[in-house]
Amino acid sequence: MLAVFEQSIGKPPPELSIPQAGKQKKEAKTREDIAESFKSWKQDSTFYHLSNGNFMAFSHDNENPTQPRSIVVMDDIFCIFSGRLDNTFDLRKHYGLSRQATEAMIMVEAYKVLRDRAPYPPDQVIKELEGKFAFILFDSKASTLFIARDRDGSVPLHWGTATDGSLVCSDDSEFIQTSCGKFYTPFPPGCIFISDTGLISFDHPMHKVKAIAREDDDGNVNGVIFQVDLYTKLHSIPRRGSASNWAGATTVE
Template identity: 40%
Template sequence: MLGVFKNGVVNPPQELYSPASSSATASKSPHETLKDFLASNPTNGFSLEFADKGFLAYASPQRQFLSQQRLFCSLNDVYCIFLGSLNNLCTLNKQYGLSKVSNEAMLVIEAYCTLRDRSPIPAHRVLKDLEGDFGFVVYDHKAGVVFAANGGGDESVKLYWGIAADGSVMISDNVKHVKASCGKSFGPFPAGCMYHSEKGLMSFEHPMKKMKAMPRVDSEGALCGAYFAVDAYSKVNTSMPRVDSAANWG
């Protein structure tokens, strides 16, 4: 999967930017990387472009190479790409009033819309209810909001994000795609964490603790983006504003 969002739709932590990045380390524009993605998935890949906001690209897994579930779903201008699986999907479908055959991407969209529109439950509690190994990116086109998360005990699902030369933010499970457009201004999307366009990066496993950025150094000793971890000694407000109300998610 591949998601690219213009600066302003996603405002990444500044620590993700590496002073070592240059035109030499970032050899391709995001659209060139998109072309590579689609070229490498000629029969099962597609992309959706959202005017000047960004784009999403997805390739359904070919059965003979299936190693990890990949799903795409859209509903009422909300789009979700989901990687991995949930062990308690049936229970959650019942909880949200969904059909028994609803998949994880459908569930995540329903959970997101519930949080956005009417739920008094904090976002971190909703994500902590997801049992399994997963990563997802939700894009709400009407609200211009990105909501992404990466969770799971064994971290078998890995996401990466970075800042391209044009300032846009790229999120993918393929580190080669991210490095092609972001050079050294990239890093792993931290496990147990969520990102929301209006509240930034935070931990849903430790919601009362602050994210701490630590520099990443490449094999040549140059600063290379940042690694984000939870600061065990800090507490922060984790409320997340809803788009249609003065109330909030937290």
């Protein structure tokens, strides 16, 4: 799976743009080049072109049978889901969905409840998910990007930046290396990224998720990882509900 969004939507952490020594010397590509590369790389891919050159892409190529990928577009919400949920029966019942509802459909419904009606923060929604998963969801009406990965990091998910600073996300480590050059790292397990909230831990929502730069003996950064800082607390838990501004952005045509 692949998602590429401009900075005004993705708002990637600035640490993603720190060049990392020891990674590919090749520079990051443009969004247009990344799209063309994915089409050549995954010839069975399906593209969803959004406004301003943003896009999401989906492929079954080299799919792990224990971590299948699915995609759904519902009510102008796009969701690519990789992995499996062990409690789909309970989640379908909770959200009033049919027995045919896929994991991607469940995530869209969970997001809609969170956006429109739920008075609780997003970490509570993700905590309800049992299984191995990673997903990328985009609400085109609210211009909101929502990304999450299970706490064990069981399903691959990486993020980085294109030449213009756009956020690039993919479950293919080789492809994201080719696309982002030195500007990429694994998406942190047990975390959520939301456009207007940033990166938070769903197990430790009151603590800040910090970028840790690893340096070699010469002082060159050879890796950037994100992890929970249990010594730094946030002022409040980010909340989302009917009073929030989730739907305050411009509609994507």
